[in-house]
Amino acid sequence: MLQAINLTKRYDRKTALRELNLHVQAGEIYALLGANGAGKSTTINLFMGFLEPTSGQVFIDGIELREGGAATKPLVAYIPENVMLYPYLTGLQNLAFFSGLSGRNYTDTQLRDLLNRAGLQTDAHAQNVGTYSKGMRQKVGIAMALAKQAKALFLDEPTSGLDPLASNEFSNLIRSIRDDGVAILMVTHDLFRAKEAADRIGIMRDGVLVCELDAADVTPAELEAIYMKAVSNEPVTP
Numbered sequence: 001m002l003q004a005i006n007l008t009k010r011y012d013r014k015t016a017l018r019e020l021n022l023h024v025q026a027g028e029i030y031a032l033l034g035a036n037g038a039g040k041s042t043t044i045n046l047f048m049g050f051l052e053p054t055s056g057q058v059f060i061d062g063i064e065l066r067e068g069g070a071a072t073k074p075l076v077a078y079i080p081e082n083v084m085l086y087p088y089l090t091g092l093q094n095l096a097f098f099s100g101l102s103g104r105n106y107t108d109t110q111l112r113d114l115l116n117r118a119g120l121q122t123d124a125h126a127q128n129v130g131t132y133s134k135g136m137r138q139k140v141g142i143a144m145a146l147a148k149q150a151k152a153l154f155l156d157e158p159t160s161g162l163d164p165l166a167s168n169e170f171s172n173l174i175r176s177i178r179d180d181g182v183a184i185l186m187v188t189h190d191l192f193r194a195k196e197a198a199d200r201i202g203i204m205r206d207g208v209l210v211c212e213l214d215a216a217d218v219t220p221a222e223l224e225a226i227y228m229k230a231v232s233n234e235p236v237t238p
């Protein structure tokens with residue numbers, strides 16, 4: 001579903017991403033870990049078409065992004081760390097507005113169903129978003145992705161600043177979206193959440209994907225040990 005082939009991004013003197021080969025299947029959650037500046041957000045920005053690659057290719061559902069950008073846009077949804085919504089509109093109104101922008105016209109009941117599926121409590125649907133917590137805004141972001149019926153979901157630091165309960169709820173939510181066949185690429189610094197939520201984990205260092213592993217094959221403590229080695233340039237054996 002998502003594929004990067006020898007994907008490279010260079011700024012003047014800095015190579016932010018070097019020859020990345022990455023594959024995320026439909027119905028899979030892939031968590032990308034790495035120190036600050038390792039190239040994680042660059043990877044998502046290239047997949048989303050926000051950045052042009054210096055070389056290499058990005059494919060979304062078999063369509064090469066460079067040539068078929070317009071065709072791939074409806075297939076993808078992006079949830080940034082802070083979901084930007086109109087604070088003086090309700091959650092329901094925000095969802096109606098943004099899903100309308102992607103060409104979908106849902107009834108009030110359908111919009112409420114989407115918010116419920118994203119886990120937003122019913123009594124919050126008609127409240128102004130300005131009163132929402134970060135976790136609640138993120139749920140509206142998830143509802144927007146569901147409304148778009150995206151086949152691929154990109155998440156940048158989705159659990160940063162969420163309390164453990166909200167973070168756990170978030171894991172369950174993205175796993176249920178994954179179970180509907182959506183490919184999910186998630187950038188995070190949260191090793192525990194990566195282990196809990198993801199199917200596969202990749203660790204980046206200095207623009208290079210240095211290690212990939214199945215989340216089921218490691219305990220949280222083992223993942224932490226592997227991460228420490230990977231980011232400090234020691235040989236890694238998952």
Ligand SMILES: Nc1ncnc2c1ncn2[C@@H]1O[C@H](COP(=O)(O)OP(=O)(O)OP(=O)(O)O)[C@@H](O)[C@H]1O
Nearest residue numbers: 011014015016034035036037038039040041042043
């Ligand atoms: N517009 C730019 N011009 C020059 N260098 C850039 C630019 N954008 C990013 N970089 C550099 O590319 C490298 C990768 O950045 P990127 O934001 O992808 O890292 P990251 O892994 O997402 O980091 P973080 O965890 O801090 O978000 C960094 O060294 C960064 O300074």
